[in-house]
């Protein structure tokens with residue numbers, strides 16, 4: 001356990017004993033400091049991580065002096081005791097997590113924003129205000145360490161036992177190709193079906209009656225005509241023939257005998273007891289002497305497997321990055337209770353999520369069409385182009401310059417090739433066991449909640465790939481949740497096709513492990529940002545590429561839900577790719593106009609949108625938009641604006657303040673104002689005439705949106721403010737963002753078709769930073785940090 005983890009645990013204990021009981025409304029009073037943000041940084045103690053959050057705030061406020069008349073009160077609609085130190089904002093706490101690793105990165109850095117003189121000018125007051133001091137404080141000390149105390153849980157959003165209702169019913173946020181009326185009333189297809197009769201049955205025509213049972217009985221027959229009577233012997237013979245045929249068919253084809261999810265489920269749980277009891281079996285087997293792929297799918301014993309699989313070692317438990325890489329999906333992490341999670345105090349059994357929206361059935365439905373399209377296009381040696389749901393956005397198909405995907409070189413895909421090895425592949429020779437086709441090479445790339453990622457070399461052509469070995473099932477995780485998570489990544493990995501989304505080459509089941517072979521990207525964006533070498537233009541390029549990936553996802557009805565620096569990788573040509581779809585959800589099915597809301601607190605704390613922490617259900621698209629903006633802010637500032645979007649986080653509280661509104665719930669549930677033709681009666685004006693304690697003051701950069709925005713380049717402020725609107729209904733959607741003049745003006749590196757292949761066209765105003773491979777990935781950075789600590 002790292003010393004930080006220990007510190008946090010001690011702190012949580014202290015807080016638990018000091019804290020007051022939960023209340024149904026949490027009204028906090030904050031006095032914004034009169035000092036600008038950078039001054040706060042310099043005044044900040046480096047040791048307050050272990051101190052009580054509220055008292056610490058108080059002390060800081062006293063130290064910096066209260067500002068009469070600027071007391072702000074913001075009410076959060078729920079309250080729970082955060083067990084982490086969220087008192088100091090990340091803006092305030094830049095020295096809080098000082099680490100030698102981070103300090104070492106300063107050595108690379110000539111200036112905070114890279115070497116581009118032009119880019120420095122763009123920042124105007126930011127550079128002047130923060131200068132060199134900003135470098136030492138902003139210089140990344142918050143970014144990595146924040147990760148340590150963040151955590152991810154997929155839990156249903158109960159708050160103090162009370163489920164906060166769905167937010168999206170009031171959100172006029174359109175689904176691709178949808179009409180808004182449908183969205184608002186039918187935001188959840190499952191609830192729609194159950195309530196349909198009650199709602200509409202009264203309106204049925206008189207000649208139709210509602211079906212009230214799914215048991216269909218045959219009509220009674222009194223006498224049977226002789227020609228329909230079959231002799232007993234004939235019947236016996238026929239049924240024997242039938243049985244024989246069925247057995248033969250089953251023996252021939254396992255893959256046809258069940259659904260995809262049940263196949264996967266069987267695969268995961270077909271372990272024999274010997275392997276199951278061996279906790280060290282988690283290693284990826286690359287030995288050429290493979291015992292051969294397991295072919296025991298038919299004999300899999302789900303019940304045995306689910307109890308016998310060992311609890312995996314949490315490789316990143318003590319990592320400085322671990323918290324941001326915490327369980328995304330569907331299991332409860334008892335080791336890292338989310339400091340922010342409303343589920344903190346729930347017993348494990350209650351906090352295992354039951355998300356309706358990413359269920360296997362849903363995913364299968366979503367991918368049924370798109371997968372077949374994708375695969376068939378591959379088979380035809382054409383470059384797959386398109387998405388299951390077209391929203392009018394031309395989705396560029398792509399290939400990877402360095403990959404075997406060059407057109408004309410598309411081997412036929414196979415889906416579960418019958419030898420029990422390759423589940424999905426469009427790679428050559430996938431009938432040969434994985435361990436005979438690849439060898440492990442180099443260092444590990446990283447490990448997270450979903451598994452560990454290693455570097456492999458394909459023997460046949462020496463090409464390098466990244467291989468993710470999915471983790472085994474946790475003891476306290478249901479088979480359903482486990483299979484759901486893996487299935488989700490499988491479906492998404494094998495379906496998506498976009499230059500800014502990682503390419504899955506094949507998915508293999510071997511020696512009871514699920515391995516996802518992906519194209520390899522040389523750098524983690526996190527590592528590049530931490531190098532402090534990025535120019536402003538380079539940051540903008542990466543941001544636009546991330547947005548382009550998000551636009552593609554949203555256009556096909558998918559939301560990522562865990563966008564963060566760690567989940568963006570970048571290749572040596574400067575192409576950014578989104579990875580880790582373990583938390584992704586479908587919000588719109590092909591040909592459906594209904595919005596399917598997401599549920600659960602899923603994501604990584606500093607990147608979470610506020611509504612995720614408040615509502616049981618929410619539209620996942622604005623969540624991606626918010627997270628993308630936080631990524632941008634992190635790239636610019638080299639730190640998080642706050643640790644978690646809750647009022648207990650002082651920085652976030654200040655960000656919510658000064659908005660002529662006392663309640664966060666009111667701010668988050670706002671809907672866009674109708675157009676006003678009379679300035680004097682505009683709703684905005686009316687609001688400020690009200691008696692709010694949180695009077696807006698655009699000149700005070702410590703409160704309100706300007707708390708974050710003023711630190712960003714001026715040209716970015718408009719669209720970033722649209723992306724971090726507290727109300728998801730008012731947040732800009734991805735298409736609006738892409739149309740923003742500044743975003744449009746960004747010169748972005750992109751892949752373009754070049755005959756039958758693709759090539760990268762670099763942006764004309766920047767080059768992409770490259771770092772030494774030893775620190776290009778999170779695992780390398782961790783290693784380096786450990787070394788420095790010893």
Ligand SMILES: Nc1ncnc2c1ncn2[C@@H]1O[C@H](COP(=O)(O)OP(=O)(O)OP(=O)(O)O)[C@@H](O)[C@H]1O
Nearest residue numbers: 325445446448449450451453466518519520521580
């Ligand atoms: N295709 C790739 N190319 C290069 N590096 C990669 C690739 N995929 C993953 N990595 C590295 O492995 C790390 C872990 O990958 P990933 O996020 O998929 O794992 P995870 O277990 O799902 O993590 P999380 O805890 O975020 O859920 C990444 O942060 C990155 O450093």
